[in-house]
Amino acid sequence: MDKKIKIKAKHVDFFYGKSQALKNINMDIFDCDVTAIIGPSGCGKSTFIRLLNRMHELVPHTNVTGEVLLDGQNIFCCSMDAVEVRKRVGMVFQKPNPFPKSIFDNISYGLKVNGIKDKYFIEEKVERSLRKAALWEEVKDRLYDSALRLSGGQQQRLCIARTLAVESETILFDEPCASLDPISTAKIEELILELKKDYTIVIVTHNMQQAARVSDYTAFFLMGELIEFGKTQEIFTAPKDSKTEAYITGRFG
Amino acid sequence: MKKNNDIIQQIGFSILFFCIIITLFFLGLIIFFISIRGMSVISWEFLTQVPKSSMTQGGVAPAIVGTFYLTLGAILFALPLGLACAIYLCEYTPKGFVVNLIRVSINNLAGVPSVVFGLFGLAVFVNFFGFGVSILSGSLTLGIVILPLIISSTQEALMAVPQSIREASLSLGATKWETIKNIVLPTALPGILTGVILSIGRAAGETAPILFTAAAFYMRGYPKSIFSEVMALPYHIYALMTEGAHPDKQRAIAYGCSLILLWLVLLISGFAIFIRQRQRGVHG
Amino acid sequence: MHPRIKEKIYKWIFTVFAFSSLVFLLGIIIVLFKEGLPIFQKVSFSKFIFGKTWYPTYDPPEFGILPLILASVWVTVGAIFICVPLGVGSALYLHEIAGYKQRAILKPLIELLASIPSVVYGFFGMMILTPFLQNIFNLPTGLTALNASIILGIMATPTVCSLADDALNYVPKAFREASFAVGANRWQTLTKVVIPAAGSGISTAIILGMSRAIGETMTVLMVAGGASAIPKSFFQPVRPMTAAIAAEMGEAPMGGDHYHALFAIALVLFLITFVFNIIAEIISRRYRIKLGLSG
Numbered sequence: 001m002d003k004k005i006k007i008k009a010k011h012v013d014f015f016y017g018k019s020q021a022l023k024n025i026n027m028d029i030f031d032c033d034v035t036a037i038i039g040p041s042g043c044g045k046s047t048f049i050r051l052l053n054r055m056h057e058l059v060p061h062t063n064v065t066g067e068v069l070l071d072g073q074n075i076f077c078c079s080m081d082a083v084e085v086r087k088r089v090g091m092v093f094q095k096p097n098p099f100p101k102s103i104f105d106n107i108s109y110g111l112k113v114n115g116i117k118d119k120y121f122i123e124e125k126v127e128r129s130l131r132k133a134a135l136w137e138e139v140k141d142r143l144y145d146s147a148l149r150l151s152g153g154q155q156q157r158l159c160i161a162r163t164l165a166v167e168s169e170t171i172l173f174d175e176p177c178a179s180l181d182p183i184s185t186a187k188i189e190e191l192i193l194e195l196k197k198d199y200t201i202v203i204v205t206h207n208m209q210q211a212a213r214v215s216d217y218t219a220f221f222l223m224g225e226l227i228e229f230g231k232t233q234e235i236f237t238a239p240k241d242s243k244t245e246a247y248i249t250g251r252f253g
Numbered sequence: 254m255k256k257n258n259d260i261i262q263q264i265g266f267s268i269l270f271f272c273i274i275i276t277l278f279f280l281g282l283i284i285f286f287i288s289i290r291g292m293s294v295i296s297w298e299f300l301t302q303v304p305k306s307s308m309t310q311g312g313v314a315p316a317i318v319g320t321f322y323l324t325l326g327a328i329l330f331a332l333p334l335g336l337a338c339a340i341y342l343c344e345y346t347p348k349g350f351v352v353n354l355i356r357v358s359i360n361n362l363a364g365v366p367s368v369v370f371g372l373f374g375l376a377v378f379v380n381f382f383g384f385g386v387s388i389l390s391g392s393l394t395l396g397i398v399i400l401p402l403i404i405s406s407t408q409e410a411l412m413a414v415p416q417s418i419r420e421a422s423l424s425l426g427a428t429k430w431e432t433i434k435n436i437v438l439p440t441a442l443p444g445i446l447t448g449v450i451l452s453i454g455r456a457a458g459e460t461a462p463i464l465f466t467a468a469a470f471y472m473r474g475y476p477k478s479i480f481s482e483v484m485a486l487p488y489h490i491y492a493l494m495t496e497g498a499h500p501d502k503q504r505a506i507a508y509g510c511s512l513i514l515l516w517l518v519l520l521i522s523g524f525a526i527f528i529r530q531r532q533r534g535v536h537g
Numbered sequence: 538m539h540p541r542i543k544e545k546i547y548k549w550i551f552t553v554f555a556f557s558s559l560v561f562l563l564g565i566i567i568v569l570f571k572e573g574l575p576i577f578q579k580v581s582f583s584k585f586i587f588g589k590t591w592y593p594t595y596d597p598p599e600f601g602i603l604p605l606i607l608a609s610v611w612v613t614v615g616a617i618f619i620c621v622p623l624g625v626g627s628a629l630y631l632h633e634i635a636g637y638k639q640r641a642i643l644k645p646l647i648e649l650l651a652s653i654p655s656v657v658y659g660f661f662g663m664m665i666l667t668p669f670l671q672n673i674f675n676l677p678t679g680l681t682a683l684n685a686s687i688i689l690g691i692m693a694t695p696t697v698c699s700l701a702d703d704a705l706n707y708v709p710k711a712f713r714e715a716s717f718a719v720g721a722n723r724w725q726t727l728t729k730v731v732i733p734a735a736g737s738g739i740s741t742a743i744i745l746g747m748s749r750a751i752g753e754t755m756t757v758l759m760v761a762g763g764a765s766a767i768p769k770s771f772f773q774p775v776r777p778m779t780a781a782i783a784a785e786m787g788e789a790p791m792g793g794d795h796y797h798a799l800f801a802i803a804l805v806l807f808l809i810t811f812v813f814n815i816i817a818e819i820i821s822r823r824y825r826i827k828l829g830l831s832g
Contacts, residue, residue, distance in 0.1 A: 053424060058419075058423070083427070086424050086426045091424040093420060093421065093424075097418050099418050099421065099436055099440075100418070100440055109425060109435065112435075113426065113427040113435070114426060162425065163424070163425065166425050166426055265724045269626045269627075270634070272622060272625075272627050273631065276627050276691075279650070279694075280650045282665075283653060283661050286665050287661065337550065337554030337555060337557075338551075338556075338557060345548060347555075355556065355558060357818065361811060361814050362558050362561060362565075364745070364752070364810050366751070366752025366779055366803075366806055368752075368754040368779045368782050371786075372569070372782065376568045380791065397561050401558065404558065428543075429547075429548075458653075458654025458656065459654070460656045461755055464783055464786070487656040487755075488656075490657070490660050491755060491758070494660065495759070507660060508664075511656075514657060515653065515654070522652035523649055
């Protein structure tokens, strides 16, 4: 395997107050691949991906030890700024969360907070991001309408476009289809497959078919531990661990 | 037995209904009497002229203007403080001990009797800082009175902003302050404005805090600077009822002033209450 | 400027401003002590509190504030008889009986009652209630403790009502459902389940209503009559603490004994309301914990 490692977790432990939510996680996330994280609710999968762009810091009384290396640099190192990390590692959330602003302002927001003022550049970037998120055709005539008027699936693609606009290299998806209907879900999955040409993608999902459809690698989490990590095909056809097998065949979860 | 219970229930409900009807009866009574009796005094002159013939004729324009200045000053003072305090409490989530300390002091400040604010203003703004009895002293004192109200309504507005869009902003690489400025405050703005309008109503009607810090019974013209004394509607009503040499004529004017003040406050507060109800939904 | 430094500066500014309430509260306490304590060099503390005569402008002056304290207590107790049944009753009706539409109309009206300025209440009391009371009870003056109690009671009703309404909000729905499930009707559920569960929340509302009534200034100044004798009946004019401060501060020479005495009254008044607020705070915190809500 000579693939480039984009993100490397080394001995990551995570605590909410005194209770330990992640135990000694070691995992590699490869460049330009889709890595799926599966496991029953409360297994720590969402906790884990929120660490990858330091979103866990929004919750008080949390503590993390170990290292997460992004292109070889520890993101928890004191010389790294959380804002800097989040510019490089974007995130799409469970529920679509557009700002109560226009479609255009939603996409351009990330550019503006990053200090870009060139109007022409912003307009071009907005269009390109919307095209990449397969939303351009649906909204090009109403860019200045409120984003809240879009359907749930459109809102989620808008949130993806918003992340694309800031040119992060990695995108974290935290159960992006949890609140969507099957058609919207299919569109998002299609989009993820398209995006992996340029981006490193990590997706948390409780839907195993979804993991099987979109991912190249799969990690199985259980009770805060990484039980098994490997090629998606192998995990789903020939899991090494009996717990993984039990979960995949639907004996618990 | 079953029937008995139903009768008791019917009686109980009726008593409770009676309670709310009496309460609202007083609201109606106050509005009715003051409107009916004050109406005859109201005229264009009354609203736009200065008082004449030792307060028995002319208008109350300086008192209306004075109330406007005092209220404006109070908001200008209290709004930045209140906003900053609410932002700190909601967005920067300080340690539990700090939150409790600040919350207890806000609650207690809200419970301080209004005349005590007046004494504080007298001792600190009028005497210690040497602002004298003036618009400035009165505005600062009123500002402290409405500060808890502004903080709590702003807090409510900020807490109504969904956490998810804060996360979205941060995940795009915005800093905390950028998130507050660009996302949180614009979203909370309607709620914050409602709180400000309610505070305006409160500040316009307060009397005791300006008793020793700003109010004058009679002024020939309009105040010239923020260091001038000032007439104010609520104080004017009180003074007309307790001072001066022509009680009967003054009473008529007091009715007029009460009518203006009452409706001013009812309209301002009513507007805010209406908007807030629509924002919260009825059961909120 | 480096963004990280900018962020720190903003946070610092907010932190400083956030403490403004605390600063003002401490400022009030300091001012009251500084300006109030000097009177105790002239009169002993116990003579000040328990002295039966308040003649601050006599020669020699007498600074006994017992009549003022009792006047405050009387009008507040009188107000409780009005604001507790009306306020709690209204809250129960609003929360437990009124439908969605009724509530949407009634609740804003109660809030409107709370927004009426105290000087307008006072004016209403002087002009309408005074002659009315004078006639039906055949009194020499209508400006009495009774008048003040009634007006204060009406003023405190919306406060009690909205706080009691909040308290009822905290009673979990499951309590009511459990009661209905065993066949209780709405009235039985209300009296046997909801009111006991909301009891300490409602008592908080009453305490804060009292706190509001005892600190109210303009109305008592205008309608209580102003006589500084020890009250013996509700049909007498009285002079509560707030009224004494508001009426006399204008004439008290700054820095004189009278001035300090008035600040000392304000200190007593402040401590009373402070204790009320703290008690209410403690009860409501326990109450929320009891119902399984976070403090």
